[in-house]
Amino acid sequence: MFEENYCSMKKKILVATGGGDCPGLNAVIRGIVKRAYQEEGWEIYGCIESFNGILKDEVEIVELTPAVVSGIHVKGGTIIKTTNKGGPFHYPVQQSDGSWIMEDRSELMKKRFENMGFDAVINIGGDGSQRISLALCQMGIPVVGVPKTIDNDLSCTDVTFGFQTAVQIATEALDKLVTTAESHNRIFILEVMGRDAGWIALHTALAGGAEVCIIPEINYDPAKILEKINTRYNHNEGFCNIVIAEGATSLDGKITGKNPTAIGDHHIKLGGVGDKLKFELEQLGVEHDIRVMVLGHLQRGGIPTAYDRILATEFGVKAFELVKEGAFGRMVTFHRYNISSVPLEKALERPNLVDPENNYLVKTAKGTGIVFGD
Numbered sequence: 001m002f003e004e005n006y007c008s009m010k011k012k013i014l015v016a017t018g019g020g021d022c023p024g025l026n027a028v029i030r031g032i033v034k035r036a037y038q039e040e041g042w043e044i045y046g047c048i049e050s051f052n053g054i055l056k057d058e059v060e061i062v063e064l065t066p067a068v069v070s071g072i073h074v075k076g077g078t079i080i081k082t083t084n085k086g087g088p089f090h091y092p093v094q095q096s097d098g099s100w101i102m103e104d105r106s107e108l109m110k111k112r113f114e115n116m117g118f119d120a121v122i123n124i125g126g127d128g129s130q131r132i133s134l135a136l137c138q139m140g141i142p143v144v145g146v147p148k149t150i151d152n153d154l155s156c157t158d159v160t161f162g163f164q165t166a167v168q169i170a171t172e173a174l175d176k177l178v179t180t181a182e183s184h185n186r187i188f189i190l191e192v193m194g195r196d197a198g199w200i201a202l203h204t205a206l207a208g209g210a211e212v213c214i215i216p217e218i219n220y221d222p223a224k225i226l227e228k229i230n231t232r233y234n235h236n237e238g239f240c241n242i243v244i245a246e247g248a249t250s251l252d253g254k255i256t257g258k259n260p261t262a263i264g265d266h267h268i269k270l271g272g273v274g275d276k277l278k279f280e281l282e283q284l285g286v287e288h289d290i291r292v293m294v295l296g297h298l299q300r301g302g303i304p305t306a307y308d309r310i311l312a313t314e315f316g317v318k319a320f321e322l323v324k325e326g327a328f329g330r331m332v333t334f335h336r337y338n339i340s341s342v343p344l345e346k347a348l349e350r351p352n353l354v355d356p357e358n359n360y361l362v363k364t365a366k367g368t369g370i371v372f373g374d
Helices: 025-036 105-114 127-138 162-183 199-208 224-229 273-283 306-325 360-367
Strands: 011-017 042-045 061-064 091-094 098-104 120-125 143-147 187-192 212-214 240-245 289-293 328-335 338-344
Touching: 011 025, 025 042, 025 091, 025 306, 061 162, 061 240, 091 143, 098 105, 105 127, 120 127, 143 306, 162 187, 162 199, 162 240, 187 199, 187 360, 199 212, 199 240, 199 360, 212 224, 224 240, 224 273, 240 273, 273 289, 306 328, 306 338
Parallel strands: 011 042, 011 120, 120 143, 143 328, 187 240, 187 289, 212 240
Antiparallel strands: 042 061, 091 098, 328 338
Protein backbone atom coordinates (compact mmCIF):
# COMPACT_ATOMS: atom_id res chain seq x y z
CA MET A 1 0.00 0.00 0.00
CA PHE A 2 1.24 3.46 -0.90
CA GLU A 3 2.21 5.79 1.91
CA GLU A 4 2.36 9.53 1.25
CA ASN A 5 5.81 11.00 1.79
CA TYR A 6 5.80 14.73 1.45
CA CYS A 7 9.41 15.08 2.64
CA SER A 8 10.91 13.03 -0.16
CA MET A 9 12.88 15.01 -2.73
CA LYS A 10 12.84 12.13 -5.17
CA LYS A 11 10.83 12.26 -8.36
CA LYS A 12 8.00 9.77 -8.55
CA ILE A 13 6.50 8.00 -11.54
CA LEU A 14 3.14 6.23 -11.44
CA VAL A 15 2.89 3.22 -13.79
CA ALA A 16 -0.43 1.76 -14.95
CA THR A 17 -1.33 -1.17 -17.21
CA GLY A 18 -4.78 -0.96 -18.80
CA GLY A 19 -6.99 -3.00 -21.12
CA GLY A 20 -6.51 -6.69 -21.83
CA ASP A 21 -3.33 -8.33 -20.62
CA CYS A 22 -0.72 -9.66 -23.01
CA PRO A 23 2.74 -11.22 -22.84
CA GLY A 24 5.40 -8.57 -22.27
CA LEU A 25 3.65 -6.22 -19.86
CA ASN A 26 5.90 -7.28 -17.00
CA ALA A 27 8.96 -6.78 -19.17
CA VAL A 28 7.89 -3.15 -19.78
CA ILE A 29 7.44 -2.58 -16.05
CA ARG A 30 10.84 -4.13 -15.36
CA GLY A 31 12.45 -2.00 -18.09
CA ILE A 32 11.06 1.18 -16.53
CA VAL A 33 12.29 0.26 -13.05
CA LYS A 34 15.70 -1.01 -14.14
CA ARG A 35 16.33 2.16 -16.16
CA ALA A 36 15.09 4.48 -13.43
CA TYR A 37 17.43 2.96 -10.87
CA GLN A 38 20.41 3.73 -13.08
CA GLU A 39 19.76 7.33 -12.04
CA GLU A 40 19.71 9.08 -8.70
CA GLY A 41 16.52 10.44 -7.22
CA TRP A 42 13.74 8.40 -8.85
CA GLU A 43 11.02 6.18 -7.42
CA ILE A 44 8.57 4.05 -9.40
CA TYR A 45 5.10 3.06 -8.19
CA GLY A 46 2.50 0.75 -9.68
CA CYS A 47 -1.18 1.67 -9.80
CA ILE A 48 -3.17 -1.51 -9.19
CA GLU A 49 -5.79 -2.42 -11.84
CA SER A 50 -4.95 0.38 -14.23
CA PHE A 51 -6.07 3.71 -12.74
CA ASN A 52 -8.48 2.04 -10.32
CA GLY A 53 -5.67 2.00 -7.78
CA ILE A 54 -5.72 5.77 -7.45
CA LEU A 55 -9.47 6.16 -8.06
CA LYS A 56 -10.71 3.77 -5.39
CA ASP A 57 -11.88 5.09 -2.03
CA GLU A 58 -8.99 3.12 -0.54
CA VAL A 59 -5.97 3.92 -2.71
CA GLU A 60 -4.01 0.87 -3.87
CA ILE A 61 -0.54 1.78 -5.09
CA VAL A 62 2.68 -0.21 -4.57
CA GLU A 63 6.34 0.72 -4.84
CA LEU A 64 8.22 -1.02 -7.63
CA THR A 65 11.87 -1.60 -6.78
CA PRO A 66 14.51 -3.66 -8.58
CA ALA A 67 13.89 -6.45 -6.07
CA VAL A 68 10.15 -6.42 -6.78
CA VAL A 69 10.60 -6.64 -10.57
CA SER A 70 13.46 -9.13 -10.52
CA GLY A 71 12.77 -11.94 -12.98
CA ILE A 72 9.27 -10.80 -13.98
CA HIS A 73 10.20 -10.35 -17.66
CA VAL A 74 9.59 -14.06 -18.25
CA LYS A 75 6.09 -14.00 -16.77
CA GLY A 76 2.85 -13.36 -18.62
CA GLY A 77 0.20 -10.97 -17.36
CA THR A 78 1.03 -7.94 -15.23
CA ILE A 79 2.09 -7.86 -11.59
CA ILE A 80 0.14 -4.63 -11.07
CA LYS A 81 -3.07 -6.09 -12.55
CA THR A 82 -5.20 -4.58 -15.28
CA THR A 83 -8.79 -3.87 -16.25
CA ASN A 84 -10.74 -2.76 -19.30
CA LYS A 85 -13.66 -1.47 -17.24
CA GLY A 86 -14.21 2.10 -16.15
CA GLY A 87 -11.38 4.61 -15.98
CA PRO A 88 -10.88 8.16 -14.68
CA PHE A 89 -13.64 9.58 -16.86
CA HIS A 90 -16.14 6.72 -16.53
CA TYR A 91 -15.67 5.15 -13.11
CA PRO A 92 -18.44 2.72 -12.05
CA VAL A 93 -20.06 3.61 -8.74
CA GLN A 94 -22.82 1.54 -7.11
CA GLN A 95 -25.79 3.43 -5.71
CA SER A 96 -27.67 2.66 -2.51
CA ASP A 97 -30.46 0.99 -4.50
CA GLY A 98 -27.98 -1.40 -6.10
CA SER A 99 -27.87 0.36 -9.47
CA TRP A 100 -24.66 1.61 -11.09
CA ILE A 101 -23.70 4.96 -12.55
CA MET A 102 -20.59 6.14 -14.38
CA GLU A 103 -18.81 8.91 -12.48
CA ASP A 104 -16.14 11.29 -13.76
CA ARG A 105 -13.31 11.00 -11.23
CA SER A 106 -10.64 12.66 -13.33
CA GLU A 107 -10.40 15.71 -11.08
CA LEU A 108 -10.14 13.45 -8.04
CA MET A 109 -7.33 11.58 -9.77
CA LYS A 110 -5.51 14.81 -10.55
CA LYS A 111 -5.84 15.97 -6.94
CA ARG A 112 -4.56 12.69 -5.53
CA PHE A 113 -1.77 12.55 -8.10
CA GLU A 114 -0.56 15.97 -6.98
CA ASN A 115 -1.06 15.39 -3.25
CA MET A 116 0.90 12.16 -3.37
CA GLY A 117 3.80 13.96 -5.00
CA PHE A 118 3.84 12.18 -8.34
CA ASP A 119 5.70 13.84 -11.19
CA ALA A 120 4.53 11.74 -14.15
CA VAL A 121 2.42 8.82 -15.33
CA ILE A 122 3.50 6.05 -17.69
CA ASN A 123 0.34 4.49 -19.09
CA ILE A 124 0.79 1.11 -20.81
CA GLY A 125 -2.20 0.21 -22.95
CA GLY A 126 -3.97 0.15 -26.31
CA ASP A 127 -6.18 2.60 -28.15
CA GLY A 128 -8.64 3.13 -25.30
CA SER A 129 -5.90 3.52 -22.71
CA GLN A 130 -3.98 6.01 -24.85
CA ARG A 131 -7.13 8.07 -25.36
CA ILE A 132 -7.25 8.30 -21.57
CA SER A 133 -3.56 9.30 -21.64
CA LEU A 134 -4.34 12.12 -24.03
CA ALA A 135 -7.31 13.34 -21.99
CA LEU A 136 -5.22 13.32 -18.79
CA CYS A 137 -2.49 15.28 -20.56
CA GLN A 138 -5.04 17.85 -21.60
CA MET A 139 -5.96 18.20 -17.93
CA GLY A 140 -2.33 18.99 -17.08
CA ILE A 141 -1.21 15.57 -15.85
CA PRO A 142 2.22 14.69 -17.36
CA VAL A 143 1.75 11.38 -19.21
CA VAL A 144 3.86 9.15 -21.43
CA GLY A 145 2.13 6.33 -23.28
CA VAL A 146 3.43 2.86 -24.10
CA PRO A 147 1.54 0.99 -26.86
CA LYS A 148 0.07 -2.35 -25.86
CA THR A 149 -2.30 -4.18 -28.16
CA ILE A 150 -2.26 -7.86 -28.93
CA ASP A 151 -4.09 -7.11 -32.21
CA ASN A 152 -1.21 -4.88 -33.39
CA ASP A 153 -3.78 -2.24 -34.37
CA LEU A 154 -2.06 0.95 -33.13
CA SER A 155 -0.62 3.20 -35.81
CA CYS A 156 2.78 4.89 -35.70
CA THR A 157 4.45 1.78 -34.34
CA ASP A 158 5.44 -1.04 -36.67
CA VAL A 159 4.65 -3.68 -34.07
CA THR A 160 3.58 -3.96 -30.45
CA PHE A 161 4.85 -6.38 -27.82
CA GLY A 162 2.71 -9.45 -27.20
CA PHE A 163 1.64 -9.72 -30.82
CA GLN A 164 4.49 -12.00 -31.84
CA THR A 165 3.80 -14.30 -28.89
CA ALA A 166 0.11 -14.46 -29.79
CA VAL A 167 1.01 -15.38 -33.37
CA GLN A 168 3.37 -18.08 -32.11
CA ILE A 169 0.66 -19.58 -29.89
CA ALA A 170 -1.90 -19.48 -32.71
CA THR A 171 0.55 -21.01 -35.19
CA GLU A 172 1.38 -23.86 -32.84
CA ALA A 173 -2.36 -24.52 -32.46
CA LEU A 174 -2.82 -24.54 -36.24
CA ASP A 175 0.11 -26.94 -36.64
CA LYS A 176 -1.68 -29.39 -34.34
CA LEU A 177 -5.02 -28.98 -36.12
CA VAL A 178 -3.43 -29.70 -39.52
CA THR A 179 -2.44 -33.23 -38.47
CA THR A 180 -5.87 -33.93 -37.01
CA ALA A 181 -7.64 -32.51 -40.05
CA GLU A 182 -5.56 -34.67 -42.39
CA SER A 183 -6.09 -37.80 -40.30
CA HIS A 184 -9.88 -37.41 -40.24
CA ASN A 185 -10.54 -35.71 -43.60
CA ARG A 186 -11.94 -32.75 -41.69
CA ILE A 187 -12.38 -29.03 -42.12
CA PHE A 188 -10.98 -27.14 -39.15
CA ILE A 189 -11.90 -23.53 -38.40
CA LEU A 190 -9.46 -21.83 -36.01
CA GLU A 191 -10.90 -18.65 -34.48
CA VAL A 192 -8.23 -16.22 -33.30
CA MET A 193 -8.25 -12.73 -31.81
CA GLY A 194 -8.62 -9.64 -33.97
CA ARG A 195 -11.49 -7.25 -33.31
CA ASP A 196 -10.89 -4.75 -36.12
CA ALA A 197 -7.51 -5.84 -37.46
CA GLY A 198 -6.63 -9.20 -38.97
CA TRP A 199 -2.90 -9.25 -38.28
CA ILE A 200 -2.93 -12.32 -36.00
CA ALA A 201 -5.07 -14.30 -38.45
CA LEU A 202 -2.95 -13.24 -41.43
CA HIS A 203 0.38 -14.12 -39.83
CA THR A 204 -0.98 -17.39 -38.46
CA ALA A 205 -2.44 -18.48 -41.79
CA LEU A 206 0.85 -17.82 -43.55
CA ALA A 207 3.05 -19.42 -40.89
CA GLY A 208 0.77 -22.42 -40.41
CA GLY A 209 -0.06 -23.08 -44.06
CA ALA A 210 -3.82 -22.55 -43.87
CA GLU A 211 -5.89 -22.72 -47.04
CA VAL A 212 -8.27 -19.93 -46.03
CA CYS A 213 -7.71 -16.72 -44.05
CA ILE A 214 -10.64 -14.53 -43.04
CA ILE A 215 -9.97 -11.07 -41.61
CA PRO A 216 -12.16 -8.12 -40.52
CA GLU A 217 -10.87 -5.91 -43.35
CA ILE A 218 -12.42 -8.17 -46.02
CA ASN A 219 -16.08 -9.20 -45.89
CA TYR A 220 -16.07 -12.86 -46.81
CA ASP A 221 -18.43 -14.69 -49.15
CA PRO A 222 -19.12 -18.23 -47.86
CA ALA A 223 -19.54 -19.40 -51.44
CA LYS A 224 -15.94 -18.37 -52.20
CA ILE A 225 -14.78 -20.34 -49.17
CA LEU A 226 -16.70 -23.36 -50.44
CA GLU A 227 -14.96 -23.13 -53.81
CA LYS A 228 -11.59 -23.40 -52.07
CA ILE A 229 -12.75 -26.29 -49.88
CA ASN A 230 -13.89 -28.22 -52.97
CA THR A 231 -10.37 -28.01 -54.42
CA ARG A 232 -9.05 -29.68 -51.28
CA TYR A 233 -11.16 -32.84 -51.58
CA ASN A 234 -11.24 -35.77 -53.98
CA HIS A 235 -14.60 -37.30 -53.16
CA ASN A 236 -14.35 -37.72 -49.37
CA GLU A 237 -10.56 -37.68 -49.17
CA GLY A 238 -8.87 -34.43 -48.17
CA PHE A 239 -8.83 -31.71 -45.54
CA CYS A 240 -8.92 -27.94 -45.19
CA ASN A 241 -7.76 -25.49 -42.51
CA ILE A 242 -9.34 -22.08 -42.06
CA VAL A 243 -8.10 -19.25 -39.83
CA ILE A 244 -10.69 -16.62 -38.99
CA ALA A 245 -10.38 -13.44 -36.88
CA GLU A 246 -13.05 -12.94 -34.22
CA GLY A 247 -14.10 -9.61 -35.74
CA ALA A 248 -14.61 -10.97 -39.27
CA THR A 249 -17.91 -10.38 -41.05
CA SER A 250 -19.57 -12.13 -43.96
CA LEU A 251 -21.48 -10.31 -46.68
CA ASP A 252 -24.12 -9.14 -44.18
CA GLY A 253 -21.47 -7.00 -42.47
CA LYS A 254 -22.60 -7.99 -38.98
CA ILE A 255 -20.09 -8.82 -36.28
CA THR A 256 -20.64 -11.88 -34.09
CA GLY A 257 -20.75 -11.41 -30.33
CA LYS A 258 -22.74 -10.55 -27.24
CA ASN A 259 -23.47 -7.30 -25.46
CA PRO A 260 -21.30 -6.77 -22.36
CA THR A 261 -22.80 -7.57 -18.96
CA ALA A 262 -19.98 -6.47 -16.63
CA ILE A 263 -20.35 -3.07 -14.97
CA GLY A 264 -18.24 -0.43 -16.70
CA ASP A 265 -17.49 -2.61 -19.73
CA HIS A 266 -18.74 -1.17 -23.03
CA HIS A 267 -17.04 -3.57 -25.44
CA ILE A 268 -19.08 -6.13 -27.35
CA LYS A 269 -17.81 -9.57 -26.36
CA LEU A 270 -16.72 -11.00 -29.69
CA GLY A 271 -16.87 -14.73 -30.26
CA GLY A 272 -18.75 -17.29 -32.29
CA VAL A 273 -17.79 -16.24 -35.80
CA GLY A 274 -16.20 -19.65 -36.32
CA ASP A 275 -19.52 -21.34 -35.55
CA LYS A 276 -21.28 -18.85 -37.82
CA LEU A 277 -18.99 -19.80 -40.69
CA LYS A 278 -19.56 -23.49 -39.99
CA PHE A 279 -23.34 -22.95 -40.19
CA GLU A 280 -22.99 -20.97 -43.42
CA LEU A 281 -20.91 -23.71 -45.02
CA GLU A 282 -23.34 -26.41 -43.94
CA GLN A 283 -26.20 -24.37 -45.38
CA LEU A 284 -24.33 -24.37 -48.69
CA GLY A 285 -24.27 -28.15 -48.61
CA VAL A 286 -20.84 -29.01 -47.19
CA GLU A 287 -21.06 -32.58 -45.89
CA HIS A 288 -17.49 -32.95 -44.68
CA ASP A 289 -17.00 -32.95 -40.92
CA ILE A 290 -16.40 -29.36 -39.73
CA ARG A 291 -14.88 -28.62 -36.32
CA VAL A 292 -14.35 -25.22 -34.72
CA MET A 293 -11.51 -24.35 -32.34
CA VAL A 294 -11.62 -21.03 -30.45
CA LEU A 295 -8.26 -20.04 -28.98
CA GLY A 296 -9.60 -17.09 -27.02
CA HIS A 297 -7.53 -16.00 -24.04
CA LEU A 298 -4.87 -18.65 -24.62
CA GLN A 299 -3.34 -16.09 -26.97
CA ARG A 300 -2.97 -13.57 -24.15
CA GLY A 301 -1.28 -15.81 -21.60
CA GLY A 302 1.96 -17.58 -20.99
CA ILE A 303 5.62 -16.79 -21.38
CA PRO A 304 6.48 -14.01 -23.87
CA THR A 305 8.84 -14.90 -26.69
CA ALA A 306 12.39 -13.56 -26.65
CA TYR A 307 11.40 -11.00 -29.31
CA ASP A 308 8.55 -9.63 -27.20
CA ARG A 309 10.67 -9.50 -24.05
CA ILE A 310 13.29 -7.44 -25.86
CA LEU A 311 10.78 -5.08 -27.51
CA ALA A 312 8.88 -4.59 -24.24
CA THR A 313 12.11 -3.83 -22.37
CA GLU A 314 13.07 -1.29 -25.03
CA PHE A 315 9.66 0.36 -24.64
CA GLY A 316 10.04 0.52 -20.86
CA VAL A 317 13.51 2.06 -21.01
CA LYS A 318 12.39 4.62 -23.60
CA ALA A 319 9.31 5.54 -21.58
CA PHE A 320 11.43 6.44 -18.57
CA GLU A 321 13.80 8.46 -20.71
CA LEU A 322 10.89 10.45 -22.13
CA VAL A 323 9.77 11.24 -18.58
CA LYS A 324 13.29 12.25 -17.63
CA GLU A 325 13.44 14.57 -20.65
CA GLY A 326 10.03 16.05 -19.84
CA ALA A 327 8.68 14.87 -23.22
CA PHE A 328 5.10 14.37 -22.08
CA GLY A 329 2.04 13.81 -24.23
CA ARG A 330 3.94 11.30 -26.36
CA MET A 331 3.74 7.57 -27.03
CA VAL A 332 6.74 5.28 -27.44
CA THR A 333 7.04 3.74 -30.92
CA PHE A 334 9.05 1.15 -32.82
CA HIS A 335 9.58 2.28 -36.40
CA ARG A 336 12.10 0.87 -38.88
CA TYR A 337 14.06 -0.78 -36.09
CA ASN A 338 14.35 2.43 -34.08
CA ILE A 339 12.72 3.15 -30.72
CA SER A 340 11.28 6.65 -30.84
CA SER A 341 8.07 8.47 -29.93
CA VAL A 342 5.20 10.42 -31.47
CA PRO A 343 2.57 12.81 -30.05
CA LEU A 344 -0.41 10.95 -28.62
CA GLU A 345 -2.69 12.80 -31.04
CA LYS A 346 -0.79 11.38 -34.00
CA ALA A 347 -0.74 7.87 -32.53
CA LEU A 348 -4.53 7.94 -32.28
CA GLU A 349 -5.32 9.44 -35.69
CA ARG A 350 -6.16 6.11 -37.29
CA PRO A 351 -5.99 2.40 -36.45
CA ASN A 352 -3.40 0.09 -37.96
CA LEU A 353 -5.48 -2.16 -40.21
CA VAL A 354 -4.54 -4.63 -42.91
CA ASP A 355 -4.70 -3.02 -46.36
CA PRO A 356 -6.46 -5.68 -48.48
CA GLU A 357 -5.14 -4.23 -51.75
CA ASN A 358 -1.57 -3.24 -51.00
CA ASN A 359 -0.29 -5.13 -47.98
CA TYR A 360 2.66 -7.32 -48.93
CA LEU A 361 1.56 -10.13 -46.60
CA VAL A 362 -1.85 -10.28 -48.29
CA LYS A 363 -0.11 -10.46 -51.65
CA THR A 364 2.20 -13.18 -50.36
CA ALA A 365 -0.75 -15.15 -48.98
CA LYS A 366 -2.68 -14.92 -52.25
CA GLY A 367 0.51 -15.86 -54.07
CA THR A 368 0.58 -19.14 -52.16
CA GLY A 369 -3.07 -19.87 -52.87
CA ILE A 370 -4.61 -18.70 -49.61
CA VAL A 371 -8.20 -17.52 -50.12
CA PHE A 372 -9.69 -14.57 -48.21
CA GLY A 373 -13.28 -15.09 -49.31
CA ASP A 374 -13.43 -12.01 -51.50
